[in-house]
Amino acid sequence: MKLSSDRILTTHVGSLPRSAPVCELLIAKEKGKPYDGEVFERAMREEVAAVVRRQVATGIDVVSDGETAKIGYSTYMQERLTGFGGHVDRKMALDLADYPELRKKLAVIMGPQEFNRASCIGPVAVKTLKPLERDLANFKAALPGSGAAEGFLNAASPGVVSAFQLNHYYKTHAEYVGAIAAAMKPEYDAIVKAGFLLQVDCPDLAMARHTGFQDLSEQDFIARTEENVAALNTALADIPADRVRIHICWGNYEGPHDFDIDLAKVLPSILKVKAQAIAFEAANPRHDHEWVVWKQARLPDDKLLIPGVLDTCSNYVEHPELVAQRLERYADIVGRERVLAGTDCGFGTFAGYGKVDPAVAYKKLKAMVEGAAIASKRLWKR
Numbered sequence: 001m002k003l004s005s006d007r008i009l010t011t012h013v014g015s016l017p018r019s020a021p022v023c024e025l026l027i028a029k030e031k032g033k034p035y036d037g038e039v040f041e042r043a044m045r046e047e048v049a050a051v052v053r054r055q056v057a058t059g060i061d062v063v064s065d066g067e068t069a070k071i072g073y074s075t076y077m078q079e080r081l082t083g084f085g086g087h088v089d090r091k092m093a094l095d096l097a098d099y100p101e102l103r104k105k106l107a108v109i110m111g112p113q114e115f116n117r118a119s120c121i122g123p124v125a126v127k128t129l130k131p132l133e134r135d136l137a138n139f140k141a142a143l144p145g146s147g148a149a150e151g152f153l154n155a156a157s158p159g160v161v162s163a164f165q166l167n168h169y170y171k172t173h174a175e176y177v178g179a180i181a182a183a184m185k186p187e188y189d190a191i192v193k194a195g196f197l198l199q200v201d202c203p204d205l206a207m208a209r210h211t212g213f214q215d216l217s218e219q220d221f222i223a224r225t226e227e228n229v230a231a232l233n234t235a236l237a238d239i240p241a242d243r244v245r246i247h248i249c250w251g252n253y254e255g256p257h258d259f260d261i262d263l264a265k266v267l268p269s270i271l272k273v274k275a276q277a278i279a280f281e282a283a284n285p286r287h288d289h290e291w292v293v294w295k296q297a298r299l300p301d302d303k304l305l306i307p308g309v310l311d312t313c314s315n316y317v318e319h320p321e322l323v324a325q326r327l328e329r330y331a332d333i334v335g336r337e338r339v340l341a342g343t344d345c346g347f348g349t350f351a352g353y354g355k356v357d358p359a360v361a362y363k364k365l366k367a368m369v370e371g372a373a374i375a376s377k378r379l380w381k382r
Contacts, residue, residue, distance in 0.1 A: 001197060001242045001276055001304065002062065002150050003337045007376035008327055009061040011306060012136035013247050013279055013348030014199055016055075016066035016153040017358035022047050022058040026351040027114045030071045041134065044069040048138040050313050052146050058362055059369030061149040061198070062340065065139045069131065072115045073201055074156050074164040077176030080131055080251050081183050083124035084165055088117050092134030093251065094259040106254065108186040119166045124179040125273040132187050136194045152197035152245060158235065159204030163212030174227050176322040181231035182273050188235055192243045199245040200236075200275065204228050205266055207251040207286035218261070225269040236274045242277040245306065250287065252345035254313040254355060257286040263293045271299070281344040282326065283318070295333045298316055305330050310368050315360045323371020328379065 002009060018026070022043055028035040039337060051066035070076035078084045096103055136152065143151045158180040162173065170176035191198045195197065204212070205225050213221055248270055250260040263280075281287045294305065309326045310318055323341065330339045347361040348354060356364070 003304070004339060005337060006380065008331075008336065008339060008341055008372040008379070009149065010059060010341045010372050011062035012060065012064070012343040013308075013312075013346045014064045014067055014152070014201070015348040016051055016064070017348045017361055018066070018068060018351055019047060021330070022068060023352040023353055026069070026071050030115060044134065045138050049142040051147065052139075052142040054362065055365075056147045058365050060365060062152060063143075063146070063150075064152050064154065065135060065142070066246055067346070067348065069135055069138070069156055070351070073154060073346065074160045074203070075115045075118070077184070078116060078118050078165070080126070080128055081124055082127045082188070083120050083122040083169065083179075084118040085121045086119055088119045088166055090117055090145045091211060091214060093253075093255065095212050097257040098120070099256070099303075102255070105210075110253070110355050113350060113353055115350055116351040117164075117317060119168045120170065120176060121168050123169070124176075124183050126183050129186065129190070132190060135201070136190065139196065140194065150197060152199045153191045154199045154201055155184065157193060157200045157202040157204060157246075158184055158231045159208070159225070160201060162228070163204045163208040166212070173224060177228055177231040178234070181235040185235040189238060190313055192239050197243055197245060198239065199247060199279070200232065200366065201247045202228075202232070202270075202273070203249050203251070205270055206248050206261060206263075209261040211251065218265070221261070222265065222269065224287065225266055229269050229272050233272070233274045236262060239274075241274050242276045245277040246270070246273050246275040247279040247345075249281050249345045252312055252349050257284075260286055262366070263287065263290040267293060267297055271297070271303075276302060277304035277306055277340070279306035279342045280308060282330075283309055283311045283344050284313065291329050291333070294330065299334060304338050304340065305334055306340045306342035307369065309341050310364045312343050312345045312347055313355055317360065317364050318367050318371070320367050320370035320374055323368050324374035324378070327372060327375040331375070331379055342370050343368070
């Protein structure tokens with residue numbers, strides 16, 4: 001994993017806005033509607049190449065495939081694994097439950113959620129690796145010669161799969177998350193074997209407290225995070241820690257977020273994950289203050305931090321100076337070489353869904369690049 005050896009490197013959480021034609025194909029496939037398979041494969045290949053080029057042109061150093069061919073970061077495995085089916089209405093996030101008018105407004109602004117809300121109704125196991133092989137091939141074709149410093153691919157954590165696809169089959173959560181971990185391991189291993197960094201998305205360690213696992217007490221939720229981390233580490237057993245990033249978030253939506261669990265309460269579990277780098281929310285009004293938690297924590301000497309210096313729920317474009325100040329804050333905690341500039345969350349976590357305009361998303365990323373340059377100039381003069 002590349003360090004910020006002579007300047008602050010830039011990256012992001014992974015998902016990026018997809019074009020309208022790509023969204024249409026993904027949604028048709030998700031809904032079981034007719035679509036042309038050859039057109040689908042060509043569109044995904046071309047879009048990945050385009051999104052890599054655009055990231056590099058914007059100045060992003062460590063790039064992704066934009067999660068282009070996935071309907072959603074936490075539900076895409078339904079076509080790759082057995083054991084999922086049916087439909088379950090989602091649990092309303094606790095912070096939105098008392099605000100029906102706000103929910104209506106958000107639905108209009110962000111668009112419909114087109115993905116299937118399945119649950120676990122049978123044994124979880126690998127069904128097919130073909131979609132993964134396609135993603136690896138498309139990214140392999142796009143990355144060489146692009147000018148990117150490094151590439152990463154996203155994968156869902158066992159815990160976030162269990163939070164979105166609720167368990168209606170296994171006797172215990174530990175059994176369920178363990179089965180998911182075993183089924184996801186081939187994907188994790190293949191991403192690293194292909195030469196990419198693996199980013200495991202772990203909102204189950206924070207967001208799920210007020211969403212999928214909201215019925216648990218705080219104590220029981222923390223115990224569940226420990227189970228999820230243990231399962232994830234089992235799946236990561238054959239991968240060096242310096243090839244793994246994880247992402248932590250409290251939900252990529254605009255809402256009160258006043259039920260978000262404090263970082264301090266879940267950080268002990270987060271730090272147990274076998275991953276060198278941690279990407280986390282650090283820009284939005286609910287978590288900007290938690291830089292103090294990172295300052296007070298006993299962080300391993302080799303841990304890298306990827307603080308979100310851009311809010312991914314707002315069309316405000318952050319001033320580069322604000323980005324620089326945020327980065328310098330974390331550089332003062334762990335050192336300039338151990339900080340990369342990142343985003344709070346993804347700009348396209350589900351296909352066709354989100355508040356931030358695609359053009360604005362890239363304008364925000366450009367501001368992050370400019371802010372990283374400002375911070376680098378100051379940090380490397382010290």
